[in-house]
Amino acid sequence: MQDVVLIGAPTDIGACALGASLGPDALRVAEIARALRAWELRVRDAGNLAGPLNPQGPVVDGYRHLPEVVAWNRAVFGAVGHALETGALPLLMGGDHSLAIGSISAVASHCQAHGKRLLVLWFDAHADANTCATSPSGNLHGMPVACLLGHGPLPLAALADGTGLGAAQFSLLGVRSVDPAEKSFVHELGVAVYDMRFIDEYGVRETMLRVLSAVDVDTHVHVSLDMDGIDPGIAPGVSTPVRGGLSYREAQLCMEMIADTGRLGSIDVMELNPANDVRNQTAALAVDLLESLFGKTTLMRR
Numbered sequence: 001m002q003d004v005v006l007i008g009a010p011t012d013i014g015a016c017a018l019g020a021s022l023g024p025d026a027l028r029v030a031e032i033a034r035a036l037r038a039w040e041l042r043v044r045d046a047g048n049l050a051g052p053l054n055p056q057g058p059v060v061d062g063y064r065h066l067p068e069v070v071a072w073n074r075a076v077f078g079a080v081g082h083a084l085e086t087g088a089l090p091l092l093m094g095g096d097h098s099l100a101i102g103s104i105s106a107v108a109s110h111c112q113a114h115g116k117r118l119l120v121l122w123f124d125a126h127a128d129a130n131t132c133a134t135s136p137s138g139n140l141h142g143m144p145v146a147c148l149l150g151h152g153p154l155p156l157a158a159l160a161d162g163t164g165l166g167a168a169q170f171s172l173l174g175v176r177s178v179d180p181a182e183k184s185f186v187h188e189l190g191v192a193v194y195d196m197r198f199i200d201e202y203g204v205r206e207t208m209l210r211v212l213s214a215v216d217v218d219t220h221v222h223v224s225l226d227m228d229g230i231d232p233g234i235a236p237g238v239s240t241p242v243r244g245g246l247s248y249r250e251a252q253l254c255m256e257m258i259a260d261t262g263r264l265g266s267i268d269v270m271e272l273n274p275a276n277d278v279r280n281q282t283a284a285l286a287v288d289l290l291e292s293l294f295g296k297t298t299l300m301r302r
Helices: 020-029 033-037 067-087 097-113 145-150 154-160 181-188 195-210 248-261 283-292
Strands: 002-009 042-048 087-095 117-123 170-173 192-194 219-226 263-269
Touching: 002 020, 002 033, 002 067, 020 033, 020 087, 020 283, 033 042, 033 097, 042 087, 067 087, 067 097, 067 154, 067 263, 087 117, 087 181, 097 117, 097 154, 097 219, 097 263, 117 145, 117 248, 145 154, 145 170, 145 181, 154 283, 170 195, 181 192, 192 195, 219 283, 248 263, 248 283
Parallel strands: 002 042, 002 087, 087 263, 117 170, 117 219, 170 192, 219 263
Antiparallel strands: none
């Protein structure tokens, strides 16, 4: 049986709107622990991390709430790293997507120490690769990919420094809303992007075959699932909805094919905003997708 540690990070400190701080408890209301235990997992809920409140302050030197975002990410870094050290799979329950800086930095550090090749699958409507020079808002939940690749404020970029993280380890999936300057920067970085047009043209199966083609026994797969990567028609409970996202079955097939690799090692579930949800359906969908990551499937044929 695999050990899974649930880590709550109840903050919307890096986001454009309030509400993502309620995400961890919405997942608990959707019975995430019970659902995962049905798949022969030992699930432990480590509770919620503590951090500064959202000051709802202005942009300072290109960033909004930078000291607070740094504090939260350091807490996440420590909690995720500790879970990995104990041999468990950390499941970070966000919270806004800026928290992935601490989460993925901890995973990258662990992989480097254990000779594993990290593959980050970033499901999101947005590329999240803005910098202070390109961001129209200064909100750090639009910058985690850039920060993880060394293009962010020093206290955040330093978390990933020395871990060997590079653009080749990232695949962005479901992207469909990117700022013009950010688009150019993503191309400069060389990050693989499987946007919604690519998925429309090639289909989910071909997309995932390409994304997962290099996965082997030495690969650690990290899934960073921003719930706005899913179409808001079925996932309304997010802060920044964008029409035209992954359908229910497209998202499920992505999760099932990741599960088929047997190399899933860590997960973020981010940007769940119950304030915009309808009867907690987005949290229930997130739990449904997580079950597929751990083995639930529609497959009936041998």
